[in-house]
Amino acid sequence: MPLAVHAQGLSAGVKLPSGERMTILKDATLRVPEGGSAAIAGRSGSGKTTLLTLLGLMGRPDRGDLVLAGRPTAHISDADAAVLRNELIGFVFQSFSLIDSHDVLENVELPYTYGRRCRRRLIRQRALDMLELVGLAGFAHRRVAQLSGGEQQRVAIARALVRRPKIILADEPTGSLDIETGSHVMRILCEAAAAEGSCLIVVTHDPAVAAGLDETWELRDGSLTPPEDRAGQRAEASPVASCAEPQGSDGFLGDPDGTRP
Ligand SMILES: Nc1ncnc2c1ncn2[C@@H]1O[C@H](COP(=O)(O)OP(=O)(O)OP(=O)(O)O)[C@@H](O)[C@H]1O
Ligand SMILES: [Mg+2]
Numbered sequence: 001m002p003l004a005v006h007a008q009g010l011s012a013g014v015k016l017p018s019g020e021r022m023t024i025l026k027d028a029t030l031r032v033p034e035g036g037s038a039a040i041a042g043r044s045g046s047g048k049t050t051l052l053t054l055l056g057l058m059g060r061p062d063r064g065d066l067v068l069a070g071r072p073t074a075h076i077s078d079a080d081a082a083v084l085r086n087e088l089i090g091f092v093f094q095s096f097s098l099i100d101s102h103d104v105l106e107n108v109e110l111p112y113t114y115g116r117r118c119r120r121r122l123i124r125q126r127a128l129d130m131l132e133l134v135g136l137a138g139f140a141h142r143r144v145a146q147l148s149g150g151e152q153q154r155v156a157i158a159r160a161l162v163r164r165p166k167i168i169l170a171d172e173p174t175g176s177l178d179i180e181t182g183s184h185v186m187r188i189l190c191e192a193a194a195a196e197g198s199c200l201i202v203v204t205h206d207p208a209v210a211a212g213l214d215e216t217w218e219l220r221d222g223s224l225t226p227p228e229d230r231a232g233q234r235a236e237a238s239p240v241a242s243c244a245e246p247q248g249s250d251g252f253l254g255d256p257d258g259t260r261p
Contacts, residue, residue, distance in 0.1 A: 001033040002070065004167050004199030005055060010064035012050055024050045028064070028224040030217060034166070037193065037200040038227070039210035042219030048203040049094060049171055051219065055201065056169045057085040069166050086114045090165030090198075092173050092189075096156045098144040104131065105140040108158045130158035134188055150181045157185065161192045168193055170202045174209055186212060 007030040013023040025047045032038045042048050053059045054066065057073060066073045068088055073081060090111075098107050108127040112118055131137050134154035144152055153173060160168060170189060174182030186202075186209055193200040202213060210216045215227035 001036070003031050003067070004034045004036065004069055005030060005032040005201065006065075006067040007031075007055065008065045010051070010054055010061045010066065012047075012054060012059065012061050024222055025054070025061070025224075026222045028219075028222075029226075030055075030224060032199050032201060034069070034199055035193075035197045037190070037202070037213040037215075039213045039216040040201065040203045040219060040224075041205065041207075041210050041216050044205075046219040047222045048219055051224070052091075052169050052171050052201070052203055055167075056089050056091045057081045058091070082114070086111065086163070087116075088166050090160035090163065090168045092153075092156050092160045092168070092170035094171040094175065094203075096152045098152055098155055098159075100143065100145045103141050103143055104136065104147070104155050107144055107155055108162055110159060111163045127158070127162055130162050131155075133161075133192070134158045135184070149176045150178070150185075153177060153185060154188070157188055157192075164196050164198075166196075166198055168198050168200045170200070172203050172205065174204065174206060182206070182209070 007028060010025055010028040010030075011023065012025040013021050016022050028051060030038075030051075040048050040051060050059070054061050055068075057066075057068075064074075068084065071084060071088075073084065076084065099110070102110070105124075105127055108130055109123055112123045128137070128140065131140055134157055136151060136154055136158070139147065139151065139155075144155060147155065153176065157170075157173065160170070168189065173185055173189065177185060189200060189202070190212070192198070200213070202209060204210055217227050218225045
């Protein structure tokens, strides 16, 4: 199976005010196949968000190679990285990163502001379908600041999925949610990924979420360790939805007439 994400020897660090350089990520190698899923686990401060940011082309490594869906990224310009990011990646941020001055629907439509142009009517329909998928059909014209944390997270997921990304990167998508809502959110992500054949990479502290994905990579102090085989553990997975056992698509992600934006 071709790889959706192939990172090799990624290292990243920051310069501290003292002038000293602090390494955050050391020589990380990660492989996730097309249509596959992976959890990235690790303690707070171990470098999970830093790694996901690099995978999402929102930062550049100090060293290493990153190939996304067969496209090498190491030597591309910032402008080309932005185009590739828009084309390939759906990112769910740890802190949602919604725009308070926009309503829910405008937030979900935002990824269409960049890149390939689409017809206005199709964009609106696709965004409304995404809101329905995440259970927020009646919230289209609400201000995001008026929503609960769980609702904001679902808006962020709708926005990440709206352009049918080949690679979905989610940074602790269930971190601030109760078990039931978290399970619902994971089911949405897993079903969306399965329906589109997308690769799904989820940063999580929650072993139950990790157990629902194909494999778990662990970050310790900036070093990434490859997965153990988790197949045997899935049967005992918690109520959190499993990507390994698709729940069946509700059809919102389909494109029966081939006119999808
Ligand atoms: N711009 C920065 N300047 C200085 N230190 C930074 C910067 N960005 C990240 N760090 C440090 O790098 C380490 C890794 O940060 P990162 O946000 O990747 O951790 P994380 O694993 O996502 O943590 P959490 O689970 O709490 O979200 C932390 O110690 C953090 O303080
Ligand atoms: Mg983080």
